[in-house]
Amino acid sequence: MAEASGEEGQSSPSWRRDELRQLRRQRRLRRLRRRFHSDPVMLRLPRRDESTAATRTSEVQVGPILETEELLGLAGTSRRRKARTDIFSRLSFWKRVAGILISVAVILLLTWITLNPLILTHVEPCPDDWLYYKKKCYYHSEAMEDWNSGQVSCSAYGASLAVIENHQELSFIMHRIRMVDFWIGLRRKGDKFFWVNGEAFDNNLFHVNVTNDGDCVHIDSNFISTRSCSSLRNWLCTIGQSNPNTNS
Structure with missing residues (x-):
């Protein structure tokens, strides 16, 4: 009996460690789910069709680790898309600014030419010695x-x-x-x-x-x-x- 209780005492800490790891994994999974569903970027992701959703659901049900990896992958993908969109938006903005500046410069140049005829036409307007x-x-x-x-x-x-x-x-x-x-x-x-x-x-x-x-x-x-x-x-x-x- 003493030997049995000793073995049980030695196996108890290992079981508790597994249980604690499982609890920590579940808490992490719940946090990721809340983050996933509250992230406005994730809400803007296009919806998959039902067959794809069913397949992904079955994959998520394989285990907490797979679901965690799936959520992290979707979050990373959405952020990369958002980063690319931001870059393109900034490039488009500066292109518009450059176009406006060029248009203003052309208008000012044409106005100056209209008000001040080209001096080149008067470089030598008179004969020699005049x-x-x-x-x-x-x-x-x-x-x-x-x-x-x-x-x-x-x-x-x-x-x-x-x-x-x-x-x-x-x-x-x-x-x-x-x-x-x-x-x-x-x-x-x-x-x-x-x-x-x-x-x-x-x-x-x-x-x-x-x-x-x-x-x-x-x-x-x-x-x-x-x-x-x-x-x-x-x-x-x-x-x-x-x-x-x-x-x-």
Whole structure:
């Protein structure tokens, strides 16, 4: 009897260990089941057909270990799918952002080109030895001629004696043209002055010092005056959008 009780005492701890392992396995299985059924990712998994579900149920019933592995496998698969979906979503987002930025850049470029015509078309807008200012070209002669000959010489270039349209152009001519005495395309006819293109002179543009010496207008370092059209001076030609080469 003593020997039997001793053997029973020795076998009891092993049996208890197996029972504890079984209980721990069952608790782990219950936790995985709760996690599986409460996981929103798992709830979005597509449902299998009945035959597949029945087969999987039979596989799960083989034992707690197989069911645990099955749940872990499904959870891992769902997370890998979710990770791939997140990657694709981020890539799609950045593609949309890049497309928007490119569209905005193209719109801004087209707007700038519309408001500011290409400078390349004006790299060399004037012939050699001519000055460029505000869409007009200017040429000051080295030779000296009378007013009519100066107009003929300008016409040979497809230009005319200078027609001044505004105060900015007058300031440019007075400060940038390296001549101190030259003809411009203004001439008196009766009591009025006219430009060589036929337009009447605006008295608000500048004052003409009228002399008894002639009717043709020249600019010197200090004054804009009339002189004899037959006197010899340098001349200033202009060619631009409003200067036809007409003789007078």
